[in-house]
Amino acid sequence: MELIMKTGAAAVLRLNPLDDVLIARRPLLSGEVLEPQGVVVRQPVPAGHKIASHRVEAGQPLRRYGQIIGFATEVIQAGDHVHVHNLAMGDFARDYAFSHDVKPERTLNDAPVFMGIVRPDGRVATRNYIGILTSVNCSATVARAIADHFRRDINPAALLAYPHVDGIVALTHSAGCAVDPAGEGLALLRRTLAGYATHANFAAVLVIGLGCETNQIEGLLSSQGLSRSNTLRTFSIQDSGGTSKAVASGIVQVKSLLEEANQVKREPVSAKHLLVGLQCGGSDGYSGITANPALGNAVDRLVACGGTAILSETPEIYGAEHLLTRRAVNRAVGEKLVARIHWWEAYCERNGAELNNNPSAGNKVGGLTTILEKSLGAVAKAGSSNLVDVYEYAQQVGAKGLVFMDTPGYDPVSATGQVAGGANLIAFTTGRGSAYGCAPSPSIKLATNTALWNRQREDMDINCGEIAEDTMTIEACGEAIFNLMLRIASGERSMSEQHGYGQNEFVPWQIGAVT
Known part of the structure; x- marks a missing residue:
């Protein structure tokens, strides 16, 4: 395109x-x-x-x-x-032309570096949190109470001696029970929780259950090949003797983890260790002109360094998927993408919906008319790099280069899947002014127009609107975004982090019947 x-x-x-x-x-x-x-x-x-x-x-x-x-x-x-x-909208034929536009990838001999945290197993983190996960909604209150004890704005002294710990975050959800124990919905939740439990940006994780839920902690661990350790601990409210005792136990356990978590140090590492989730939310008529192609330019730079970018939001590439299949490194990769499109068509049909219920009301006010138009602008985030693999929701991403992950278009659900897959940074474009952050991975916000930048400066990290005003090129803006990625990955706090976004935006994809 x-x-x-x-x-x-x-x-x-x-x-x-x-x-x-x-x-x-x-x-x-x-x-x-x-x-x-x-x-x-x-x-x-x-x-x-x-x-x-x-x-x-x-x-x-x-x-x-x-x-x-x-x-x-x-x-x-x-x-x-x-x-x-x-x-x-209307139906029309699209030529998938599998792999027709594949080209030799540009590679950099001297890749830029950022100051990352190298874990004992060699994975590289951009942040250093202790995480609290829940197996079920019923344990959410206990998890939040434990994390609140360590909030710097509530209890400044709690983490004063641990400056290298970015915080204690409780990531709660509304699922985990009243679902088929052998069904797709529970399997998806467990895969998501496992991705967070083992995420490089967590120094350690507590998993808290109620005790009688469908998503039993033993089942979660065994189904995902996880084992308890000093840095992956579990307990339940019922076995602890109730809410107060569970909260007290959790606080004690977090305190016992802090000293070791604080021992990390940042060191120079190659940009190839960045795994960036690409998001756009609150899009407008400028998204496909300014911020998305500029982010695409940054993605091409990242891929040239050996890094990875995850394009997602399958309903928001609908009608533009043929631009990606042409860049698939082989036909099998292209057909995996088309298979996800067909899954969504069937999913919408059996739920009495249609893919063109997107764009949202805000998108339309901003100038986007159909999902085709929105999708064409959205795929610009992927730059011009080859598509090397396609993943299902929350699957661990192992490939290097541009990949696709099948997710809904709803930003918190989509980004949750990307982080579960290993994303250690999120790049988020917006034209209407989405307020979003994502723990444990920092999120940078890219404004598509200068009016938004001037109006909502406190939430935005870069103004891409200058592209439409001919005061900045896509190339220059892409370079600025890439350099910002390196700085944020090195520990500089993004605007969403400064506002405390991240805990409430953990939203696993709920699919299947709730009984």
Whole structure:
């Protein structure tokens, strides 16, 4: 997908010569003449929205990025605002052309470094937390009470002697019982919990249960090949004698772990040890023009260093998956991606839903009309690197390079799967202003437009909106994002970390019947 970024006039952007629409850089007023196209604006058009560059007949496809984003539901005149009132989804053939665009990967001999934490088994962490996980919702209150005892804003003295421990975080959820013990839902939850229990960013983990839940701790451990150790401890509320005793036991156990956890030191390590989860939330009409392609540029830099990036949110690549299958290193990888698309089609059908229930209301206000348009912008986060593998939700990612993980489009659920798969950093683009963080992996926020940057500066780490204003190139912004990744991985705190985001955003994917 070629992104040319030529400016037809100061007021609009033309992204590709094949496009039927222009993108408003600012609000357009009725009667304005757009030069050099000579297009007269027929209705007011908000910034980030689309305007027709020529007449399109009813039923005909419209293109953005040189790709189909939908079909005209009525005659669209040159200068018309193009949005939900005159553009809709429709079926069309997509050529998967497996591996047609695979190219030699660029490699760097002297990869940049960051200051990472090398664990005894050789894995590299970007943070150093002690984690508290729950087997079931019923133990969430106890887990939170234990973590709260060590909160620096509540009890400043609790961790004063342990400056190398980033914190104690309780990651709770609403599942773990009233599910089929042999079903897909419980298996998925257990895989997710195991990914967190063994995550490099945790120096140690406590797993707390109630005692009578379906997701028995013994079953969790045995099904995931885990064993108790000094750094992976478990107990239940019922065996502890109740809530107060369970909380007291947990506090004692965390205290006994702090001294060893504090012994870590940061040291220079290659950027190849970064495993970055790619997210976009609260997207708008600028997402596919600024922040997403800039993040894609950073991804290409990371892959050249031998690192890994995880593209996800399967419903939000729907309609653009053919751009990824063309970059699959072999047909088998491409077909794995297509199989996940077909799974989602069947999943929506049996649940009486459709994949085009996305974009969200906020996405539409920001200028996105169909899932096709949103997906085409979303895949820009993947840069131009080859697709080397496809993973199911929360599977451990072992490949190096660009990979895909099958997740829902809902950001907390998607990022939870990525972190369970090993992501030690999250890069999150937003146009509407999503407030998000992700413990134990830091999350950086990339604003797609300058208005958002000015309005919500306290939540954003980089302003990519300058790309649309011709004051920064995609290449320069990509370099800035990559350098920020290295700094955040080295211990610099992102804006979401400074606000304390992370514990509440742990949301495992709940799939299957609850009885």
